[in-house]
Amino acid sequence: MSSTALLTDQYELTMVEAGLASGAAHRRCVFEVFARSLPRGRRYGVVAGTGRMLEGLEQFRFGGPELDWLASRKIVGEQTLEFLRDYRFSGSMWGYPEGEVYLPHSPVLRVEASFAEACLLETFILSVLNHDTAIASAASRMTVAAGERPCVEMGSRRTQEMSAVAGARAAAVAGFAATSNLEAGRRWELGTLGTAAHAFTLLHDSEEEAFRAQVEAFGPGTTLLVDTYDVEAAVNKAVEIAGPELGAVRLDSGDLVEQAHEVRRQLDSLGNTSTQIIVSSDLDEHAIARLQSAPVDSYGVGTKLVTGSGAPTASMVYKLVERTDDAGTPVRVRKSSSGKESVGGAKQAARRYDAQGRADAELVGLGELPTSPDQRTRELMVPLVLDGQVQPGHTGAEGVRRAAQRHRDSVTELPAAAQRLQEGEAVIPTIFA
Amino acid sequence: MSSTALLTDQYELTMVEAGLASGAAHRRCVFEVFARSLPRGRRYGVVAGTGRMLEGLEQFRFGGPELDWLASRKIVGEQTLEFLRDYRFSGSMWGYPEGEVYLPHSPVLRVEASFAEACLLETFILSVLNHDTAIASAASRMTVAAGERPCVEMGSRRTQEMSAVAGARAAAVAGFAATSNLEAGRRWELGTLGTAAHAFTLLHDSEEEAFRAQVEAFGPGTTLLVDTYDVEAAVNKAVEIAGPELGAVRLDSGDLVEQAHEVRRQLDSLGNTSTQIIVSSDLDEHAIARLQSAPVDSYGVGTKLVTGSGAPTASMVYKLVERTDDAGTPVRVRKSSSGKESVGGAKQAARRYDAQGRADAELVGLGELPTSPDQRTRELMVPLVLDGQVQPGHTGAEGVRRAAQRHRDSVTELPAAAQRLQEGEAVIPTIFA
Numbered sequence: 001m002s003s004t005a006l007l008t009d010q011y012e013l014t015m016v017e018a019g020l021a022s023g024a025a026h027r028r029c030v031f032e033v034f035a036r037s038l039p040r041g042r043r044y045g046v047v048a049g050t051g052r053m054l055e056g057l058e059q060f061r062f063g064g065p066e067l068d069w070l071a072s073r074k075i076v077g078e079q080t081l082e083f084l085r086d087y088r089f090s091g092s093m094w095g096y097p098e099g100e101v102y103l104p105h106s107p108v109l110r111v112e113a114s115f116a117e118a119c120l121l122e123t124f125i126l127s128v129l130n131h132d133t134a135i136a137s138a139a140s141r142m143t144v145a146a147g148e149r150p151c152v153e154m155g156s157r158r159t160q161e162m163s164a165v166a167g168a169r170a171a172a173v174a175g176f177a178a179t180s181n182l183e184a185g186r187r188w189e190l191g192t193l194g195t196a197a198h199a200f201t202l203l204h205d206s207e208e209e210a211f212r213a214q215v216e217a218f219g220p221g222t223t224l225l226v227d228t229y230d231v232e233a234a235v236n237k238a239v240e241i242a243g244p245e246l247g248a249v250r251l252d253s254g255d256l257v258e259q260a261h262e263v264r265r266q267l268d269s270l271g272n273t274s275t276q277i278i279v280s281s282d283l284d285e286h287a288i289a290r291l292q293s294a295p296v297d298s299y300g301v302g303t304k305l306v307t308g309s310g311a312p313t314a315s316m317v318y319k320l321v322e323r324t325d326d327a328g329t330p331v332r333v334r335k336s337s338s339g340k341e342s343v344g345g346a347k348q349a350a351r352r353y354d355a356q357g358r359a360d361a362e363l364v365g366l367g368e369l370p371t372s373p374d375q376r377t378r379e380l381m382v383p384l385v386l387d388g389q390v391q392p393g394h395t396g397a398e399g400v401r402r403a404a405q406r407h408r409d410s411v412t413e414l415p416a417a418a419q420r421l422q423e424g425e426a427v428i429p430t431i432f433a
Numbered sequence: 434m435s436s437t438a439l440l441t442d443q444y445e446l447t448m449v450e451a452g453l454a455s456g457a458a459h460r461r462c463v464f465e466v467f468a469r470s471l472p473r474g475r476r477y478g479v480v481a482g483t484g485r486m487l488e489g490l491e492q493f494r495f496g497g498p499e500l501d502w503l504a505s506r507k508i509v510g511e512q513t514l515e516f517l518r519d520y521r522f523s524g525s526m527w528g529y530p531e532g533e534v535y536l537p538h539s540p541v542l543r544v545e546a547s548f549a550e551a552c553l554l555e556t557f558i559l560s561v562l563n564h565d566t567a568i569a570s571a572a573s574r575m576t577v578a579a580g581e582r583p584c585v586e587m588g589s590r591r592t593q594e595m596s597a598v599a600g601a602r603a604a605a606v607a608g609f610a611a612t613s614n615l616e617a618g619r620r621w622e623l624g625t626l627g628t629a630a631h632a633f634t635l636l637h638d639s640e641e642e643a644f645r646a647q648v649e650a651f652g653p654g655t656t657l658l659v660d661t662y663d664v665e666a667a668v669n670k671a672v673e674i675a676g677p678e679l680g681a682v683r684l685d686s687g688d689l690v691e692q693a694h695e696v697r698r699q700l701d702s703l704g705n706t707s708t709q710i711i712v713s714s715d716l717d718e719h720a721i722a723r724l725q726s727a728p729v730d731s732y733g734v735g736t737k738l739v740t741g742s743g744a745p746t747a748s749m750v751y752k753l754v755e756r757t758d759d760a761g762t763p764v765r766v767r768k769s770s771s772g773k774e775s776v777g778g779a780k781q782a783a784r785r786y787d788a789q790g791r792a793d794a795e796l797v798g799l800g801e802l803p804t805s806p807d808q809r810t811r812e813l814m815v816p817l818v819l820d821g822q823v824q825p826g827h828t829g830a831e832g833v834r835r836a837a838q839r840h841r842d843s844v845t846e847l848p849a850a851a852q853r854l855q856e857g858e859a860v861i862p863t864i865f866a
Contacts, residue, residue, distance in 0.1 A: 007594040009587065009613040010627030014651065018629065022646035024636050031632070056594070069619045115636050122630075126590035127597055154442065157559035158746040161440040161489070162595035164560055180442040186502045194443030196451065197555075199464070199753040202766040203457050203548050213455035218447065228768045254771035303746060312740040313591040320632040333635040335661045338687035 004056040005066050005087075008123040010075060016116045017080040025116035028330075030322035030346040033095070033109035033129060035102070039137070039311030041423025044414060046140045046407060047108050048170040049132025050098035051399035053125055054390045060124065062087055083116065090388040091117050094381040096349075098394065099136075099173050099403035101410040103362045105430045107347040108133075108316065110381065115323065122318045130314045131163060135170035138309035140411060141285040142301055143175035144419050150177035150298045151288075152193055154280060155306030167306045173403040177298070189397035198252075201228040211241045220245035223278060226263070227253050235263055239270045248276035248297065256281060257294045264295035284309050285421055322346050332366075343432065350377040351413075351428075359413045362430040370433035437489040438499050438520075441556040443508060449549045450513040458549035461763075463755035463779040466528070466542035466562060468535070472570070472744030474856025477847060479573045479840055480541050481603040482565025483531035484832035486558055487823045493557065495520055516549065523821040524550050527814040529782075531827065532569075532606050532836030534843040536795045538863045540780040541566075541749065543814065548756065555751045563747045564596060568603035571742035573844060574718040575734055576608035577852050583610035583731045584721075585626055587713060588739030600739045606836040610731070622830035631685075634661040644674045653678035656711060659696070660686050668696055672703045681709035681730065689714060690727045697728035717742050718854055755779050765799075776865070783810040784846075784861075792846045795863040803866035 019025030038045050062070075062084040070076055070084070091113025102108050109125065111118045143151050153171040156164035168176075168184035178191035185192035196214055204210035211224055211234075220242035226234035226249045238246055249267070251259050256279045267275050279291060280300030288299055304310075319342050322332050332344035345366040352361040353376045363370035363377065371377055383391050393402055411418065418427040452458030471478050495503075495517040503509055503517070524546025535541050542558065544551045576584050586604040589597035601609075601617030611624035618625035629647055637643035644657055653675035659667035659682045671682055682700070684692050689712045700708050712724060713733030721732055737743075752775050755765050765777035778799040785794040786809045796803035796810065804810055816824050826835055844851065851860040 004594070006616040006619060007589070007597065008615055009589055010615055010618075010625045011613065011629055012627075013615070014627055015629050015633045018633065018647045018650035019636065021650045022637075022642075024642075024646060027636060029636070066619075070615075073618070073625070075615070075625070115632075119632060122632075123590050123597075124594060127592065127594035130591055131593035131596070156440070156442055157556050157751075158563055158748065159560065160564035160593065160596040160599050161437070161557060161560035163564070163593040164440065164556075166593050180444065182441055182443055182446070182503075182508070183439040185443075185506070186439060186499075192443045192506070192508070194445075194447055196444055196448050198768045198770070199548075199552060199555075200448045200451065202753045202768060203452065203460060203462070203756055204455075205758060209455075209457075213457060214451045217451035217454045227770045230769075252770065253773045303748070307745040312745045313736060315591065315736070318590075320635045323636055325638060335631045335635060336663075337631070337660045337685065340686045 004059045005062045017076045028324045029115045031111040035316045037104045043418050043427040045102045046136040047096045048136030048173045049128040051395045053128040093385040099406035132170040133314035134308035135167045136174040139171040139174035145285045145288040152300045153179040154300045155302035156181045158303040159306040188400045195223045198228045221247035223248040225250045246275045250278040260294040349380040352377045363433045365433040437492045438495045450509045461757045462548045464544040468749045470537045476851045476860040478535045479569040480529045481569030481606045482561040484828045486561040526818040532839035565603040566747035567741035568600045569607040572604040572607035578718045578721040585733045586612040587733045588735035589614045591736040592739035621833045628656045631661045654680035656681040658683045679708045683711040693727040782813040785810045796866045798866040
């Protein structure tokens with residue numbers, strides 16, 4: 001990806017065009033990103049994509065090919081083309097750092113810049129945050145359900161090829177231990193995993209030959225897929241070929257709870273007490289929860305993860321909440337469209353804690369940081385970009401590692417109800433202070 | 434995107450590694466892509482992504498950066514790295530051309546190559562086809578519901594930024610008239626649209642100033658967004674400022690049916706009988722169907738389109754169905770895993786028609802093309818790649834145009850029940866001949 005600048009809706013550019021002509025495009029503006037609600041029944045969400053958004057921001061430049069195309073299609077005129085030619089974001093952004101829990105109306109991102117500079121970024125910012133946040137929010141329910149057992153992301157084939165890369169990263173933010181996706185592993189230094197599919201077994205004249213080829217190539221510590229034909233026979237063969245060192249067997253079909261018990265008994269009776277069992281058939285957080293009592297060692301999660309487990313987008317919006325008038329005085333603004341009302345004015349946010357150190361409210365303040373007279377609070381928004389400079393610690397592999405730690409810390413602070421998988425209200429209320 | 438080769442699951446490479454070591458990787462194989470079922474309640478699906486997949490196939494090369502990373506992570510050894518260095522797909526592919534209707538078990542793609550060559554492509558092929566097919570299948574329900582009224586794709590912000598580009602293309606395959614996404618417009622010469630958001634109105638001291646700025650920049654033929662504050666007042670102002678030439682007004686909130694009637698009456702009473710009404714608030718195929726009786730001129734569709742309207746992935750799989758043995762003789766293969774059985778052997782497919790020229794069955798034959806003694810049939814699979822050469826007409830802007838025409842033709846042939854939006858069975862049965 002050389003330039004990210006055309007990953008946008010046409011109207012961002014036409015608004016700049018009309019605003020440059022009228023002069024209003026130079027007004028200082030505050031835009032905010034928030035979700036009016038969590039996906040149906042969810043208790044909390046997890047902010048993700050911040051690092052990717054900041055990486056893409058640095059590539060948000062209009063080069064020759066982009067400008068030539070815009071000119072040839074007459075999408076904007078000469079004045080706007082000149083503006084776009086020199087465009088680089090020179091404003092500032094504050095937001096919930098990646099991995100942080102969010103709730104309805106949490107101001108997860110605040111963008112301060114001229115209208116023209118901030119408007120141009122709307123679609124790109126929302127695309128990244130809406131997708132990655134949806135995946136991380138689903139992934140968090142899965143890692144919470146899995147407890148100490150590792151989850152492995154294997155969903156690449158069930159989502160667009162670049163969403164797969166972003167989804168693997170978002171899963172890592174929310175505690176997934178590894179991914180099957182190589183490009184995600186390369187970009188953000190994620191752990192990658194993978195051994196063989198059913199096709200590898202079918203390729204050989206017998207299951208035994210396939211297992212032998214795999215063990216010869218990767219040693220007995222490999223993971224053998226044992227459900228191409230008959231599971232019991234396959235486990236016997238796997239142990240016979242790989243011996244007591246056999247790393248793991250994988251089950252990818254059928255009643256996983258029952259099979260895990262049977263296979264565990266069989267492995268133990270063969271002396272393979274340290275051979276692990278990996279399961280991976282259409283798992284979601286509910287299936288993981290059901291499997292917690294079964295002797296399973298790790299979970300491979302695919303489709304349901306990369307499609308957000310029923311909520312493929314976080315439905316965040318990017319709204320103008322404040323802008324200057326001709327005298328340079330800030331004016332709070334809000335639309336009053338039916339069902340889509342918003343709250344004007346730049347916001348700050350803090351999480352409030354009870355005496356036991358559990359989060360008990362999301363405080364959102366207009367203009368200044370909300371506090372509580374008697375309770376501890378924690379400021380939630382941090383500087384991400386200051387005067388055009390992306391702040392350190394949010395991008396690259398470091399950004400993902402820090403976000404994963406933040407996710408653990410932030411989820412741990414939530415009330416126990418956060419771990420409930422059934423549908424319910426947000427786990428803590430959002431209070432406009 | 435320089436190389437697409439790491440947009441894959443690790444196990445595709447480790448299977449090649451083990452297969453090269455054992456020699457089995459050189460066996461000639463047939464893999465097939467199909468969906469065991471349509472998304473719940475859908476009557477038919479629309480194949481999409483074929484052109485993008487073929488475009489990406491030409492970039493599926495392991496260059497220095499990819500090989501260095503694989504070596505540094507020790508994901509595969511020297512023999513496999515050598516193989517990957519020279520990799521280019523030299524096999525053949527046949528499949529349903531893009532835009533064609535498919536049904537459960539339709540063999541939408543057949544890949545013939547050595548195991549190593551075909552296995553490597555699994556994840557990438559599925560990622561592209563599963564995403565684009567899901568979007569096109571949802572889009573087709575929308576364009577069918579919309580009848581002669583144009584649908585415009587506006588969902589970029591609600592999906593990952595590259596999925597947005599692919600989604601706009603898939604929507605065009607299924608009959609969408611235009612997209613807001615500029616990168617999609619550039620890559621495949623799609624029509625693009627867009628004028629202004631609520632932020633543009635809020636930026637100005639009054640709605641009137643905002644409308645004036647927009648009309649000055651784009652002329653009276655522009656589309657004015659009239660629901661930032663009070664719709665009736667906004668329509669009056671819009672007509673006052675733009676005059677009888679006002680191109681369109683857009684409604685993005687509230688009860689669209691009721692508002693469309695009111696705004697139409699208002700526009701007509703002001704003499705603006707040719708000013709159009711565009712609606713765009715969380716539309717899906719059901720909302721479009723409800724709006725068909727309202728005086729609406731076009732539909733802007735976002736979230737529900739790019740998330741597949743409840744079915745974000747087509748759940749297609751890529752299965753080994755045939756491979757040679759040591760003597761070079763083809764052997765049909767299939768796994769027998771519980772709930773995931775497949776049918777061995779390379780398949781061909783034809784659509785069968787009744788005397789009125791309506792499609793009445795999907796015929797799938799093993800080995801040879803299925804025919805019907807008394808009824809007309811049409812062969813469905815066409816050559817996409819022959820001996821490594823991508824066949825003309827499937828990629829680029831031409832590919833999208835041809836796919837859109839094919840979609841129209843193919844949907845038109847289906848029984849009337851295909852147009853029902855309520856849940857039901859596949860509109861024609863799949864018959865294994």
